[in-house]
Amino acid sequence: MTATSPIPVFALYGQTAPFPDIVHIERLADRATSDGWPLSPHRHGQMSQLIVIATGGASARIDDEACRLSPGDFLFIPPHAVHSYDFRPGTGGHVISLPTALLGGEGASGLGATLARPLHGRADTNMRRLVALLVDAFAAKGRFRTQLVMALAQALLAGLAETSATQGEGARAPRDGRLMQLDALIAARMAQGWGVADYAQALQVSTGHLGRLCRAASGMGAKAYIEQAVMGEASRLLAFTRLPMSEIGYRLGFDDPSHFSKRFRAARGLAPSAYRRQLEGRMPTG
Numbered sequence: 001m002t003a004t005s006p007i008p009v010f011a012l013y014g015q016t017a018p019f020p021d022i023v024h025i026e027r028l029a030d031r032a033t034s035d036g037w038p039l040s041p042h043r044h045g046q047m048s049q050l051i052v053i054a055t056g057g058a059s060a061r062i063d064d065e066a067c068r069l070s071p072g073d074f075l076f077i078p079p080h081a082v083h084s085y086d087f088r089p090g091t092g093g094h095v096i097s098l099p100t101a102l103l104g105g106e107g108a109s110g111l112g113a114t115l116a117r118p119l120h121g122r123a124d125t126n127m128r129r130l131v132a133l134l135v136d137a138f139a140a141k142g143r144f145r146t147q148l149v150m151a152l153a154q155a156l157l158a159g160l161a162e163t164s165a166t167q168g169e170g171a172r173a174p175r176d177g178r179l180m181q182l183d184a185l186i187a188a189r190m191a192q193g194w195g196v197a198d199y200a201q202a203l204q205v206s207t208g209h210l211g212r213l214c215r216a217a218s219g220m221g222a223k224a225y226i227e228q229a230v231m232g233e234a235s236r237l238l239a240f241t242r243l244p245m246s247e248i249g250y251r252l253g254f255d256d257p258s259h260f261s262k263r264f265r266a267a268r269g270l271a272p273s274a275y276r277r278q279l280e281g282r283m284p285t286g
Contacts, residue, residue, distance in 0.1 A: 007041055007042065007043060007082050007236065007237070007240055007241065022099075022102075022146055022149050022150055022153070023096060023097060023098050023099070023102070023134070023138065023149055023153050024096075024097040025094055025095070025096050025097075025134065025135055025138045026094065026095045026097075027092070027093075027094060028051075028053070028054075028056075028087060028091050028092055028093045028094060028095060029090070029091070029092045029093075031087070031095075037085070037086075037087040037091070038084075038085070038086045038087075039084055039085045039086075039087075040084055041061075041082055041083070041084040041240035041241075042082070042083070042084070043079075043080055043081060043082045043083065044077075044079055044080070044097075045079060045080065046079060046099060046100050047079060047097055047098060047099055047100065048076065048077060048078050048079055048097075048098050048100065048103065048115065049076070049077045049095060049096065049097050049098070050074060050075070050076050050077075050095075050096040050098065050156070050160070051069065051074065051075045051076075051077075051085075051093065051094070051095050051096075052073075052074045052093045052094050052096070052123055052127070052128075052131055053069045053070065053071055053072065053073045053074070053091065053092075053093040054071060054072075054092040054093040054094075055071050055090070055091060055092035055093070056071070056087065056088045056089075056090055056091030056092060056093075057069050057070050057071065057073075057087075057088050057091060058085050058086060058087040058088060058091060059085070059086045060075060060083065060084070060085050060086075061083060061084050061085075061239075062075075062077060062081055062082070062083045062118045063081055063082055063083075063118070063232070063235070063236055063239070064235050064236070064239050064279065065118070067120050069120075072122055072123055073120065073121070073122060073123065074119075074120070074121060074122070074123045074127065075118070075119070075120050076115065076118060076119040076120075076160055076164075077118055078112075078115055078116055078117060078118060079100055080187065081117075081118055082236045082239075082240050083118075084240070094131060094135060096131070096134065096153075096156075098153055098157065100112065102150065102153050102154055102157060103115060103157065111154075111157045111158060111160075111161045112180070113180065114161040114164050114165055115157065115160060115161050115164055116180075117164070119160060119163065119164050121163060126159055127156070127159055127160075130152060130155055130156045130159065131156065133152050134149065134152040134153060134156060137149050137152055178203055178205065178210075178213055179213050179214065179217050181203060182199055182203060182210070182213075182214075182225075183229065185199055185202055185203070186199070186226060186229045186230070187229075187233075190229075190230055190233060190251070190252050190253055191250075191251055191252065191253055192253055193252075193253030193254070194226075194253075195223075195226075196210065196211070196222045196223050196226065199222070199226065200222075207222065210222045227263070227267065228267070230252055230253070231263070231264060231267040231268065233252060234248060234249075234252055234260075234264055234272070235268065235275070237251065237252075238272055238275055238276045238279070239276070239279050245257055245260070245261065245272045245273060246260075248260070248272065249261075260272070
């Protein structure tokens with residue numbers, strides 16, 4: 001068996017080639033033709049995406065949450081979030097793909113610290129204006145095109161961060177840069193079954209300091225924080241793949257399927273098989 005995730009990681013839509021530009025913008029109308037545009041579950045490792053719907057609509061699923069996109073809606077997908085879409089035929093709008101470098105790095109002051117979770121809402125006047133300016137700048141060939149595109153993209157991301165900061169979990173203080181490094185390490189080392197001491201050593205901090213970082217950001221200790229991340233990935237694999245329970249457990253560092261099932265039940269209140277059955281049919285249609 002392999003520890004490679006069965007959920008594809010794309011640069012763009014089904015592509016693994018390097019990112020083609022400062023940003024990439026595509027019209028939904030060019031993709032959502034008479035047959036619509038279904039996109040199977042995937043994620044992006046070094047890129048976030050903003051979808052703005054002008055006409056038509058779509059069904060979307062991000063991690064284990066489902067939503068509908070209507071005219072005037074936007075959906076922001078951060079790096080690593082598993083997502084799938086089914087755009088209606090003739091849907092209009094734009095998909096804006098943004099490299100993580102535009103999020104300002106991993107520090108607590110970076111936009112990425114606030115835009116770490118999916119965000120769905122209505123596009124206000126400022127967002128629509130910035131999107132229109134960015135689309136025009138992206139299509140232009142002026143001498144300072146790159147600088148203009150970067151400035152407009154960062155203005156758009158800053159506006160999204162302000163929106164996120166006023167909604168639910170986004171209202172929490174931005175995460176410490178070390179915690180963002182921890183998130184990346186957990187994603188990379190899940191199959192190895194690392195514990196708190198392993199992550200602390202990799203981050204060159206004490207286990208006590210790592211616990212304080214986790215508690216300040218999430219209200220839980222380091223062990224619980226790591227467990228939450230691992231069970232979150234388990235939920236994605238149950239939702240977006242048909243892998244057997246034993247294989248999912250193996251990919252997350254569990255050699256004993258019964259141990260995985262017990263831990264998952266403690267975290268989610270359901271056995272893995274029951275959780276998968278509960279999710280089936282929850283994806284909205286039409």
